[in-house]
Amino acid sequence: MAADYKPFAPLIERIKRDGKCLEGGILKVDSFVNHQIDPTLLQSMSIEFVRRFANKDINKILTIEASGIAPAIMVGFLLNVPVVFAKKKKPSTMQDMLVTEVFSFTKQRTYSVCCSKEFLKKGDKVLFIDDFLANGNAANGVMELCQQAGATIEAMGFIIEKAFQ
Template identity: 50%
Template sequence: MDLLKKTIEEEGVVLSPSVLKVDGFLNHKIDPILLDEIGKEFAGAFRNLGITKVLTIESGGIVPAFTTALYLNVPVVFAKKAEPSTMRNPKTCRVHSFTKNTDYTICIEQNTIHEGDRVLFIDDFLANGQAYLGIKKLVEDCHARLVASGFCIEKAWQPGHSILKQDGFPFKVLASIRHMSPEEGISWNYDTAETE
């Protein structure tokens, strides 16, 4: 997606060969025009799959999941990273964050995803695939079906892409990074950015 790549090149900050700072437009301060286009792109890619819910993890995936759900005209649910005292009958799963180097429990209220739902997972980054695996488990625990996934940015040298490809579900990456460093900037991977 050219607009996302252009924005990453102009406003993203490569902090290290594995960390890209995008909080100026994607996951802290939000560029509404960009996120609207992201939602349209994901909705267009998955429109014919009978999606009934869009699911993400707080907080970086919430806005792209919301704009996608808006264009699909379905509800959006976000898994929380801390179980609130008001949550009854939660479905939970442990997920490892390599960026933050910590494990955390994601949880959803059991009645937010129903048996038979066809779920689309949307997230800001695809890297090691751990968020995807956690979401997949939550969806299965709800007796629903994960039918596709969409990611704004992929770190293509990490194993996430292979994990999704092995699972066989359709997925779409809008901006796939082949390599990055503070000195050299970003090299795009044009081979893996289409719906699989």
């Protein structure tokens, strides 16, 4: 964790107000983060990501479908870089791809995630954006995809870190 890390106060307030703790350590924030999205909160979180990663040399945002797509797009828009999302199902149109396995804590299953080699390439400098960091499974999967491509992870940003998992 970075020395200058400070929790994002507007998000903490919103979690306290509208978040729900479910059995098994699941934090439900679907009313404002990952099912219904509060665009004003998303914009302010994205501006905060940009502020925190302003010193990084980033030319691509990467996420895994589906909940990471909205914040990734907003950050990509603000940084003016393309956004790529790894897919959980291989499209019939995708020929040359990178593939890895990712375990989902929420769904309690393993997914094969894939990304076209056309969009994640050697030399890319990647910012990984996602909604949650729990056990680090998605982050490890993205690192594996980047390693396969010859891309470098410059930074990772998560809306919510569940440090207790």
